[in-house]
Structure formats: C-alpha cells, structure tokens
Amino acid sequence: MPPILEVHDLVKKYADLTAVKGISFDIQEGEIFSLLGPNGAGKTTTISVLSTLFSPTSGDATICGHSVTREPMAVKNCIGVVPQELALYEDLTALENLNFWGNMYGLSGKTLSTRIDEVLEQIGLKDRAKQRIKTYSGGMKRRVNIGVGLLHKPRLLFMDEPTVGIDPQSRRAILDSVKDLNRQGMTVLYTTHYMEEAQELSDRVGIIDHGELIALGTQAELTRQVQETDTLILHIGESEDPQALITALKDLPGVLRITPTDHEVSIVTPSAEELIAPAVMRADQMGIKIYSIDIREPNLEAVFLHLTGRALRD
Amino acid sequence: MAIRKLLQIALKDVRLIFRDRSALVLMLLAPFLLTIGMGAVTGRFSGGGSNSGIEDIPVVIINADEGQLGAALVEMFTSADLSDLLETTVSADLTAARASVDSDEYAAALYIPAGFTDSIIPPPQRSAPPELVQIEFYANPTRPTSAGIVRTILEQFLARVEIGRVSGEVTVTQLLENGIITPDQAASVGMAAGQQLAQSTDSRSSIKLKNVSGAGAAVKFDILAYMAPGMALMFLMFTVTYGGRSLLVENRQGTLARMLISPTTTTEVLGGKVAGIFLTAVLQLLILIGGTTLLFRLQWGNPLGVLLLALAAAFAATGWGMIIAAILKTPGQIASVGSAVMLIFGLLGGSFFDITMLPKWVQTLSKVSPNAWGMQGFLSLTRSGGMESILTPVIALLIMGALLFVISVVWISRRGLARK
Numbered sequence A: 001m002p003p004i005l006e007v008h009d010l011v012k013k014y015a016d017l018t019a020v021k022g023i024s025f026d027i028q029e030g031e032i033f034s035l036l037g038p039n040g041a042g043k044t045t046t047i048s049v050l051s052t053l054f055s056p057t058s059g060d061a062t063i064c065g066h067s068v069t070r071e072p073m074a075v076k077n078c079i080g081v082v083p084q085e086l087a088l089y090e091d092l093t094a095l096e097n098l099n100f101w102g103n104m105y106g107l108s109g110k111t112l113s114t115r116i117d118e119v120l121e122q123i124g125l126k127d128r129a130k131q132r133i134k135t136y137s138g139g140m141k142r143r144v145n146i147g148v149g150l151l152h153k154p155r156l157l158f159m160d161e162p163t164v165g166i167d168p169q170s171r172r173a174i175l176d177s178v179k180d181l182n183r184q185g186m187t188v189l190y191t192t193h194y195m196e197e198a199q200e201l202s203d204r205v206g207i208i209d210h211g212e213l214i215a216l217g218t219q220a221e222l223t224r225q226v227q228e229t230d231t232l233i234l235h236i237g238e239s240e241d242p243q244a245l246i247t248a249l250k251d252l253p254g255v256l257r258i259t260p261t262d263h264e265v266s267i268v269t270p271s272a273e274e275l276i277a278p279a280v281m282r283a284d285q286m287g288i289k290i291y292s293i294d295i296r297e298p299n300l301e302a303v304f305l306h307l308t309g310r311a312l313r314d
Numbered sequence B: 001m002a003i004r005k006l007l008q009i010a011l012k013d014v015r016l017i018f019r020d021r022s023a024l025v026l027m028l029l030a031p032f033l034l035t036i037g038m039g040a041v042t043g044r045f046s047g048g049g050s051n052s053g054i055e056d057i058p059v060v061i062i063n064a065d066e067g068q069l070g071a072a073l074v075e076m077f078t079s080a081d082l083s084d085l086l087e088t089t090v091s092a093d094l095t096a097a098r099a100s101v102d103s104d105e106y107a108a109a110l111y112i113p114a115g116f117t118d119s120i121i122p123p124p125q126r127s128a129p130p131e132l133v134q135i136e137f138y139a140n141p142t143r144p145t146s147a148g149i150v151r152t153i154l155e156q157f158l159a160r161v162e163i164g165r166v167s168g169e170v171t172v173t174q175l176l177e178n179g180i181i182t183p184d185q186a187a188s189v190g191m192a193a194g195q196q197l198a199q200s201t202d203s204r205s206s207i208k209l210k211n212v213s214g215a216g217a218a219v220k221f222d223i224l225a226y227m228a229p230g231m232a233l234m235f236l237m238f239t240v241t242y243g244g245r246s247l248l249v250e251n252r253q254g255t256l257a258r259m260l261i262s263p264t265t266t267t268e269v270l271g272g273k274v275a276g277i278f279l280t281a282v283l284q285l286l287i288l289i290g291g292t293t294l295l296f297r298l299q300w301g302n303p304l305g306v307l308l309l310a311l312a313a314a315f316a317a318t319g320w321g322m323i324i325a326a327i328l329k330t331p332g333q334i335a336s337v338g339s340a341v342m343l344i345f346g347l348l349g350g351s352f353f354d355i356t357m358l359p360k361w362v363q364t365l366s367k368v369s370p371n372a373w374g375m376q377g378f379l380s381l382t383r384s385g386g387m388e389s390i391l392t393p394v395i396a397l398l399i400m401g402a403l404l405f406v407i408s409v410v411w412i413s414r415r416g417l418a419r420k
Helices: A043-050 A074-080 A094-104 A110-121 A138-150 A169-181 A195-201 A217-226 A242-249 A272-285 A300-308 B003-018 B019-040 B066-078 B095-101 B118-121 B144-177 B182-198 B222-255 B254-259 B266-296 B303-326 B333-348 B360-368 B368-382 B388-414
Strands: A005-012 A017-027 A030-034 A058-063 A079-082 A156-160 A187-192 A204-209 A212-217 A229-234 A255-262 A264-269 A290-297 B056-061 B084-091 B108-112 B136-139
Touching: A005 A043, A017 A043, A017 A204, A017 B388, A030 A058, A030 A169, A030 A195, A043 A079, A043 A156, A043 A187, A074 A079, A079 A138, A079 B254, A094 A138, A094 B003, A110 B066, A138 A156, A138 A169, A138 B388, A169 A195, A169 B388, A187 A195, A187 B136, A195 A300, A204 A217, A212 A217, A212 A264, A212 A300, A217 A255, A229 A242, A229 A272, A242 A255, A242 A264, A242 A272, A242 B303, A255 A300, A255 B084, A264 A272, A264 A300, A272 A290, A272 B136, B003 B019, B003 B222, B003 B266, B019 B222, B019 B266, B019 B368, B056 B066, B056 B095, B056 B144, B066 B118, B066 B144, B084 B095, B095 B108, B095 B136, B095 B144, B095 B254, B108 B144, B136 B144, B182 B360, B222 B266, B222 B303, B222 B368, B266 B303, B266 B388, B303 B368, B303 B388, B333 B360, B333 B368, B360 B368
Parallel strands: A017 A212, A030 A187, A030 A204, A079 A156, A156 A187, B056 B084, B056 B108
Antiparallel strands: A005 A017, A005 A058, A204 A212, A229 A264, A229 A290, A255 A264, B108 B136
C-alpha cells in the first residue's frame, strides 16, 4: 500500500531564513508518526506547508495521493489539522465553534449535527457545549481545538504540539485520545518537543533540528544509533556554574559527551554507574555541590543529545 | 465560490461583534448618546410641538407699569405667535422672579417698572419732561442662547415703541406748526399716529422662527435630523475599522489560518470577511435610524431612499475598512489609525457642523469621506427630497466603495491573506 504521506526534499524559506531544509520522509496509513525537535526546529513550518497554508519554496509532498502544490483542495479534504494555537472563537460557544468549523469543512444539516454530537462526546464536553469558550479551562479549550480537527473524519490528522501549556491531567487525556483515534484507524502526524510524548505515542519518529531531519526510524532503530550509552545527569544548585563543573569533569575516563542545561550537567557515558563516584569526588574538590543524580538509559533525548550535542530543551 | 461558506463567515463575524460589549458601546450607544446630548444642548427635548430644537424658553414677566405699553409687552410675550418659542409666566414678585432665574427655572426675567408707559408717552397734563424709566432684563448666564433670544424679542419691541414715539412727536409738531390741530388735541393725535406708524413696520409680530429651503417652501428644521446621521456616519467608520481589524486579529489567533487550511478558498474567506463588515455596518445604520425614529420621532424621509443610502454608505465605509486592514500590519495600528480616521472623516464630513461654513478646498477634500456624501444624501431626504436628490451621493459612495475594494484586494493578494 502506498504511503498516505510522502515528503520529497521539501524546502521552505522566509526572506533570509530557511525554516525547512530539504526534508524527506513518508508515513504509512495507520501510523502515529512524531516529528520531534526543539522549539524553532521547523516542525510548525513543515505542518503549515503540508496542510497547504504556505507553498513550499521547493520540493513537494503527496497526501492521500494528491500533491500539496498542485491539488491543495483535494489534500485539504483528506487532512485534519489541530494547530498549536487555540484557533477558536472565544466569544462563541463550543457548539457554535464546531458548527462553524463543520461548515468550513463542507458539512451541513443532519450530518453536521450528528458529527458535532459525536465529537462533543469524544472530547467529553457535551454538558458544557453551550458555554462560551472563554469560560473554559486551558485543557478544555485544547480538547475543543482537537475536536474541530476531527469533525470531518480526516484520514490523516496533523497535531502540532497539542499539549503545550496545559495541566498533566489534560495532557494525559489528549495522549489517550490520540491513541484512541489511531486505534480507530486514523493516521496521525504528531509534532512535539516532549521526548516522553514521542516515545509513548509513536510507531516511528523523525528528529528535526534547524530545519533538517537528522534521524528517522522506530524508537529501537534510533536508540541503537547511540549504541550502549547511558546519560548521567548531575543536578546542581541555582548559584552553581554548570560550565565550571563541565571543565572539572570533561577529562574523566568514560565521558563521551558533556553538556549543560538549566542547573544540570548531562554526561553521555558507556556506564553511568562507574562514572558516579569519580564525578562526585571531582565536583566536591571543586566546591560544587551536587543535589541529586539521575541515570537515564538510551532514549530519544539521548539520541538527540548524541546527534546534536544539545538537549531537546535547549 | 460557495456562497454558503461566505455567509457563514459573515454571520459569524456579525455574531462576534454583537457579542463584544465594548464594540456595541461605540457602535450603537455612543452615537445615540451623542445625538441625545447634542439635541439636549439645543433644547430639542424640552417639550412642545416644534422641531426647531429651540422652544418653550421659560421666561417670567413682572409688570409694574399700569400703562398700555407694559400691557402690550406682556401681551406680546404671551401671544399665540410666540407660544411655541416662549413659555411665559406673569408674576408680581420681582425678587422671587430673580431667584427663579438664579435657580435655573427661567432663562430670563423682564421687569417693567411703574411709569414705563408714561416715560415714553407722557400724559397730556404733564409739563415737565418725562423721567427715564428702563425695563430690567435679568438673564440666566447658564442659558445664553435662550436668554439671547428673549433679549432680541424685547429689543424688537422697544425698537417699535421708539419708532412710534418719534413718529408721533414729529407728526404732532408738524400738525401744530401748520395749525391743523390745537394743543389740546396733540396728545391723542400723537398717540394714534405713533401706534399707526409703529404697526406699519409689520402687520403683526415680526418675531417668528422660520427656516426656508432652497425652493422657498417653509419647512421645520430639526436639529436631530442633522445630528443623528452625522453621528451614525461617524461611528460607522468605527465599525468598519473594527471589522477590518478582525482580519488581523484572526491571523494572530490562528483562526484565519485554520479557515485557509480547511477546504475553503481564499476568495470565500476574504469575501466572507468583507460581507461580515458590510452586514454589520448596515445593521448598525438601520438600528440607529430605527432607534432615532422610534425614540425621537425623527423624520428621516423617503424609506426606500434611506435604505438605499444606508447600503451605499455602508459599502463605501467597508471599502475604507478593508484598505486600512490591507495596509496596516497589526490590530493595534488599525485601532489607532481607525480612531483617527473616524474623527477626521467626522469633522470633514460634517458630523459636527455644517461644512459649507468651511473653505472651499476643505469642502472639496471632504468628498473623500463617506460621511460627506452620506450627510448630503440624508439631509436631502430629511428636507423632503425624493430619490433623485440622493442619486449623486449614492453613485459617489458606490464608486468609492468599489475603488477601495479593488485596491485592497490587490494589496492583500500581493501580500497574502495569511501572514507568517
């Protein structure tokens, strides 16, 4: 079966900035595919081009067998988009919002009202459907934002960082709903900068940084790229200088890569357990207090660190 | 193009603006209040049947004179001719009358002292020259316009009395010198001649408020018929800039992008936004016209003409709203520039005063505003003008709207509807 989405050497430039630098990947029908990358990596621009909002500078993509550049209307009918912003009318009720967006997707009459009922049930807001969006919590707004993208039952759903800025409970509900949708047969392209979300949801992951797709594959395939390495994370006080600790530790045996983050220093090493004692002693000699230590086995964060030398949060 | 989607976008925008309380205040409440305020300042709401805007001026007269001139002055102030203009109370207590003026109960008090008639028409038996007796005019400083009108009426009366007195003296002197009458007859002949000459200056009271149209037919002038369209047209510019601003607000909040990634064409989205602004503008005008008709019994004129003019004015104003939205980059810029344009067009278009008082070049410049053409049309209709009287303003407004719309569409097309 041909992929539901194929991206070929896609480039998008804004004036002097090249936001997407010739990326290529495909998504099979029924997959959850995550684009993982830090803020500003080019995830939203990629979604904007694939959803036909902006034309690519060069390259093309095929969605449901239609080119995004030559057959944008056919592409629009096949996809649903959950944008990163809460693209809703706050002075309209959830019902009015769903009704309006349903009309924009060509639904009307009985079909529309049935779909609105189903979606309200799905996002758990049937009881509050007649209240204005501005009275909702952040999580409820996010759920309506997702509901709008589901109204016309798209084959391929783009979800652009749908959990940004919400409480853990709502985040959990959204992740569960993504899995539900996938179980019902919907293909999902999910962008995030949260490694845990990509890890939990995805069949395959594309890691994007500075507009380039730097890694692509299943989680197992990706973690194999960092071989048998651990990540040792040393948490230091707010007043401590991570650079001073890096200087002190970088020549210890077993340190493959050492990088600073907020009040932390991450060390990629073949054996975290063997490195703990010498690292703590060296820090103590330097007068740097270590508050706690974490050991992480190979994961997507480690992959990103391995590939870029930076943490995802940088 | 699917009209259904276009209408959905337009109706959504109308619904949103009518749910925005601050927008409603500026769209509907502000023009109503300003119209009422201007009407109140000019006395439009002080009662009576006249629509002049200046009526039922409260005035109190204290007549201590026992002669015929004092009586004549009271009679004139209480006459049927001036009953619309003045609400005259005759009192005997000067102190109380002054206090009533001080407490803003009356616009003015007139005190006719004892001996006023004798000071002008001396009795036949008196030989000494008459003592000077003056009428006291006590004005309320907080009602300068009304007090000024009362004073003018009084001055006209006194001028006629003076004409009569001088004419009588001249006539009697001439008759005496020529031996036509004897000195005993002088007083009665002088009085008769004076009265006759004084009255010959006009058949009746010359004091009436009268407005004459260009064709010469007398029509009643209603100050609200000027203020209401002026305010409605001025705040129409607020509505259209608010509508234009919504295009950038939607771009910022992501709903514009969401519309564009749905199977909806750019033309449908832009058409819907324009239709939303136009519909809101038309509704605003119709609500203001209907409201002032019901509340103030304002006569806007030929209903079909009013509707046609309202549609044309809303169309032209929508063009301005679109071009402002096309050129400017942020909702904040549109709010600032929109307010400035609203005031400038209000001033230029005659929303506050008659622009024929302004220099010719300003009158020419005013034609760039929908306000000027709209005012021209609405004032023609209130003065009983027919459909032909609004033909030029309607055509001008339609051309203005079409031109602005084309320019703004070209501008937006070059820049792109959605902005990164």
